[in-house]
Amino acid sequence: MKTRPVGEAPHYLRIKENIIALIAEGKLRPGDRVYSESELVSAFGVSRMTANRALRELMFEGVLTRSAGLGTFVSSQRQDVDLLQIRNIAEEISGRGHTHTARLVVAERIAADAGVAQSLDIAAGIEVMRTLIVHLEDDQPIQMEERYVNPVVAPDYLANDFTRITPNEYLSQVAPITAFEHFVEAIRPDATIRRLLGVKPDQPCLRVFRRTWSGEAVVTCALLSYPGDKYRLEARSRDIPAKPARLPQESMP
Amino acid sequence: MKTRPVGEAPHYLRIKENIIALIAEGKLRPGDRVYSESELVSAFGVSRMTANRALRELMFEGVLTRSAGLGTFVSSQRQDVDLLQIRNIAEEISGRGHTHTARLVVAERIAADAGVAQSLDIAAGIEVMRTLIVHLEDDQPIQMEERYVNPVVAPDYLANDFTRITPNEYLSQVAPITAFEHFVEAIRPDATIRRLLGVKPDQPCLRVFRRTWSGEAVVTCALLSYPGDKYRLEARSRDIPAKPARLPQESMP
DNA sequence: CGGTCATGCCTGTATATACAGGTCGTGGCC
DNA sequence: GGCCACGACCTGTATATACAGGCATGACCG
Numbered sequence: 001m002k003t004r005p006v007g008e009a010p011h012y013l014r015i016k017e018n019i020i021a022l023i024a025e026g027k028l029r030p031g032d033r034v035y036s037e038s039e040l041v042s043a044f045g046v047s048r049m050t051a052n053r054a055l056r057e058l059m060f061e062g063v064l065t066r067s068a069g070l071g072t073f074v075s076s077q078r079q080d081v082d083l084l085q086i087r088n089i090a091e092e093i094s095g096r097g098h099t100h101t102a103r104l105v106v107a108e109r110i111a112a113d114a115g116v117a118q119s120l121d122i123a124a125g126i127e128v129m130r131t132l133i134v135h136l137e138d139d140q141p142i143q144m145e146e147r148y149v150n151p152v153v154a155p156d157y158l159a160n161d162f163t164r165i166t167p168n169e170y171l172s173q174v175a176p177i178t179a180f181e182h183f184v185e186a187i188r189p190d191a192t193i194r195r196l197l198g199v200k201p202d203q204p205c206l207r208v209f210r211r212t213w214s215g216e217a218v219v220t221c222a223l224l225s226y227p228g229d230k231y232r233l234e235a236r237s238r239d240i241p242a243k244p245a246r247l248p249q250e251s252m253p
Numbered sequence: 254m255k256t257r258p259v260g261e262a263p264h265y266l267r268i269k270e271n272i273i274a275l276i277a278e279g280k281l282r283p284g285d286r287v288y289s290e291s292e293l294v295s296a297f298g299v300s301r302m303t304a305n306r307a308l309r310e311l312m313f314e315g316v317l318t319r320s321a322g323l324g325t326f327v328s329s330q331r332q333d334v335d336l337l338q339i340r341n342i343a344e345e346i347s348g349r350g351h352t353h354t355a356r357l358v359v360a361e362r363i364a365a366d367a368g369v370a371q372s373l374d375i376a377a378g379i380e381v382m383r384t385l386i387v388h389l390e391d392d393q394p395i396q397m398e399e400r401y402v403n404p405v406v407a408p409d410y411l412a413n414d415f416t417r418i419t420p421n422e423y424l425s426q427v428a429p430i431t432a433f434e435h436f437v438e439a440i441r442p443d444a445t446i447r448r449l450l451g452v453k454p455d456q457p458c459l460r461v462f463r464r465t466w467s468g469e470a471v472v473t474c475a476l477l478s479y480p481g482d483k484y485r486l487e488a489r490s491r492d493i494p495a496k497p498a499r500l501p502q503e504s505m506p
Numbered sequence: 507c508g509g510t511c512a513t514g515c516c517t518g519t520a521t522a523t524a525c526a527g528g529t530c531g532t533g534g535c536c
Numbered sequence: 537g538g539c540c541a542c543g544a545c546c547t548g549t550a551t552a553t554a555c556a557g558g559c560a561t562g563a564c565c566g
Contacts, residue, residue: 289547
């Protein structure tokens with residue numbers, strides 16, 4: 001079969017769908033060995049490169065695990081691993097058609113205490129840079145960003161005008177993000193958050209602790225605090241069929 | 254160049270690294286056109302299939318955007334798109350070496366109100382299944398799960414013993430998850446949460462609203478509530494260099 | 507009996523080639 | 537001047553082929 005009839009799905013896609021269907025039907029279970037490339041060549045009448053592409057892409061998507069000499073297997077953690085996206089604050093605000101402004105509260109160099117040193121993966125006592133910035137959406141405070149920056153990676157960090165460029169934008173120019181880590185908590189606002197975000201003591205706040213890496217080095221860590229009544233994190237996979245979402249009304253018993 | 258000297262990186266990886274480096278150095282900016290496959294063939298002395306693979310994989314990774322007839326371009330949202338993983342509750346608890354138990358509070362069929370109907374993408378008034386389950390970690394309530402299930406996708410949902418299998422596990426067996434959506438909020442606990450999770454009125458809680466799709470259909474939506482003092486969401490990219498993380502101590506001005 | 511090596515299976519990488527189809531500029535025709 | 541056909545260029549898909557290298561099994565030899 002040299003070419004493919006017009007209107008049909010590409011061969012490699014048909015193979016992928018076939019394997020995914022077998023997994024969905026339970027005929028292939030986590031840990032099971034799936035067809036080898038040569039078996040797919042016989043079964044589908046395609047070339048090995050096409051079978052290779054189907055299996056390789058399913059590996060990238062986390063569905064399969066491959067090992068040279070052994071074979072191709074169904075991944076075990078499949079159903080518990082979700083892929084998410086999170087937008088950054090400035091783009092999110094401008095995406096809503098609102099105006100983003102930032103207020104620089106603190107910009108300083110300080111010696112890293114034990115916690116910051118561990119987070120940045122450097123020795124305690126090394127001088128790091130710290131900024132405290134309040135992000136506003138149409139003049140309403142929406143995020144307090146307390147950030148520590150590794151001076152080895154971004155020595156000129158403090159030279160920026162943070163009312164014009166967000167730390168995130170600058171740092172990802174200096175050092176491309178290759179990995180990151182997030183912790184999300186619901187907290188009571190402390191005095192600083194209450195003052196800078198203008199929230200009441202009984203207003204729950206979201207706090208995100210984020211570390212980002214560039215290669216082997218930790219570039220920065222940040223504590224991002226949001227007023228709980230004005231902000232929620234959104235995270236979705238690619239390929240959501242259609243239609244926007246809406247939070248349901250409270251409907252507790 | 255037919256083959257590659259032993260010990261060197263594969264050609265397609267060298268091309269990928271080269272392009273990523275150019276982006277990191279700022280020589281290629283979001284929206285810029287990158288080399289076409291034929292240009293890479295000339296520049297690197299590889300075949301077009303190898304160049305194609307390098308560009309295609311960078312597209313899968315979200316670095317590049319490709320369009321037949323037009324060319325290949327640097328993605329614009331690159332720095333704002335993060336890939337995350339989130340574990341599910343039962344695995345998370347057993348991963349900590351603790352015991353997971355579940356208490357079924359409510360299991361019923363009810364007519365979908367407007368909010369639920371929109372969330373499940375069905376007509377209002379259709380009978381859906383609803384469960385309310387409390388998940389406990391070593392007998393401490395850690396999550397309240399209020400879930401609505403699309404009867405078209407999983408008609409036998411209520412037949413399960415939810416003290417033995419989590420809704421998540423069952424549903425992903427019935428219908429493989431192909432897409433999902435999360436909203437994370439910090440909220441004050443309402444009466445139900447306070448009663449079932451045993452939290453005080455001034456204790457902020459995390460609430461996650463999650464919808465999952467299987468193909469075109471919404472399988473289920475769930476409101477997951479966590480006590481803020483006992484729980485945080487963790488989300489990290491693949492390929493974090495090493496070393497576990499630790500939340501830093503509070504260090505506000 | 508046990509260690510070593512050969513063999514076969516499988517994946518990883520790479521090339522050369524071919525055709526299909528989208529996009530856009532250019533030049534000719536009306 | 538405006539419209540349309542054509543060609544240049546680009547990506548998408550697919551094939552046949554080749555060699556390198558990981559892994560397990562089993563045969564052979566000490």
